[in-house]
Amino acid sequence: MDFASLVELFKARRSIRKWKSDPVPEELLTKAIEAAGWSPNSGGKQTYRVYAITSRATIDAIGRAVQEVTDYLASLDVDPADRPAVERWQKSSAFFTNAPALIAVSAGVYQSIADKLQARNIADPRVAAINRNRNIAASRIQTVGAFVDHLLLSLHVLGLGAVYMAGPTQAKEAIEKLLGTGQDEDIVALVPVGWPDEQPAAPPRKPLADLVTFIR
Ligand SMILES: Cc1cc2nc3c(=O)[nH]c(=O)nc-3n(C[C@H](O)[C@H](O)[C@H](O)COP(=O)(O)O)c2cc1C
Numbered sequence: 001m002d003f004a005s006l007v008e009l010f011k012a013r014r015s016i017r018k019w020k021s022d023p024v025p026e027e028l029l030t031k032a033i034e035a036a037g038w039s040p041n042s043g044g045k046q047t048y049r050v051y052a053i054t055s056r057a058t059i060d061a062i063g064r065a066v067q068e069v070t071d072y073l074a075s076l077d078v079d080p081a082d083r084p085a086v087e088r089w090q091k092s093s094a095f096f097t098n099a100p101a102l103i104a105v106s107a108g109v110y111q112s113i114a115d116k117l118q119a120r121n122i123a124d125p126r127v128a129a130i131n132r133n134r135n136i137a138a139s140r141i142q143t144v145g146a147f148v149d150h151l152l153l154s155l156h157v158l159g160l161g162a163v164y165m166a167g168p169t170q171a172k173e174a175i176e177k178l179l180g181t182g183q184d185e186d187i188v189a190l191v192p193v194g195w196p197d198e199q200p201a202a203p204p205r206k207p208l209a210d211l212v213t214f215i216r
Contacts (some may be wrong), residue, residue, distance in 0.1 A: 002179035013153055013197050013200060016161025017095055019194025024101045026054065028195065033103070036150035042139030047108035048147055051179050052103050060075055062104075062190075063097035066167075070094075073170070096165060099192030104161075104175065105148060106197035107140040142186050151191060161196030164189060 029052045037046065053059055070093040074086050096102065111119070118134065121127045148164050155162045168175065168190045175187050 013152045013156040014200050015163040017163055018198040019099045020197045022195050024193055032151055032154035033157055036147050036156040039146040039150040041143045042110050043112055047110040048144050049106045049139050049185055051104040059097050059102050060211045061178050062175050063094035065171040069170045096192035099194040099195040103191040104187050105144050105189045106181055106187045107144050108185045110140040141188060148189050155193055160193050162191050162193045
């Protein structure tokens with residue numbers, strides 16, 4: 001593959017939020033998940049788990065759990081200037097249930113040798129500060145990000161449409177209960193998947209100068 005084709009692929013993938021009702025063959029989900037397994041992962045340990053959900057009942061139950069939290073948050077004190085946006089969010093927060101498939105990704109436990117040392121010595125104030133920074137850059141979460149990015153590109157190449165979603169983790173406990181996840185994992189991303197029923201325009205990207213600093 002030449003570089004221009006790679007950039008073309010990156011530019012052509014879009015977040016898809018509207019799907020046809022046709023089911024997605026499990027074989028395609030498997031293919032995309034397997035391909036995305038080649039993403040970089042902390043310590044080479046692939047400390048994530050993937051839940052590929054095609055059960056209509058489970059997807060709808062996750063949607064209800066997410067909507068319940070949205071409704072609760074929307075019932076709290078709202079800045080009047082934010083009211084229209086809150087109402088839009090309330091109406092659309094379970095939109096992902098329109099997808100025929102939903103992939104949930106959990107972050108498992110990852111402990112590097114440095115993490116182990118920090119855990120043993122956390123009473124030392126300098127270690128505690130080091131550990132706070134380490135948690136901001138948590139490898140287990142970044143590993144899921146890399147996986148989901150590869151997953152989105154794989155699904156796109158297979159003709160499917162998907163969107164990376166962190167928002168629904170507002171109902172994390174309920175989702176984990178519905179999926180029967182283990183004690184040592186945290187659901188951190190949902191990816192609804194289906195055959196695209198929209199062709200959204202690409203949201204603009206910032207100019208490079210706003211993003212990049214060369215330290216020469
Ligand atoms: C970590 C992360 C979390 C996201 N969470 C949501 C979400 O909760 N709901 C949603 O509709 N889109 C979500 N998105 C999708 C972004 O809105 C989307 O990628 C962005 O607007 C750029 O559009 P594009 O993917 O079509 O290039 C998320 C993306 C990332 C990377």
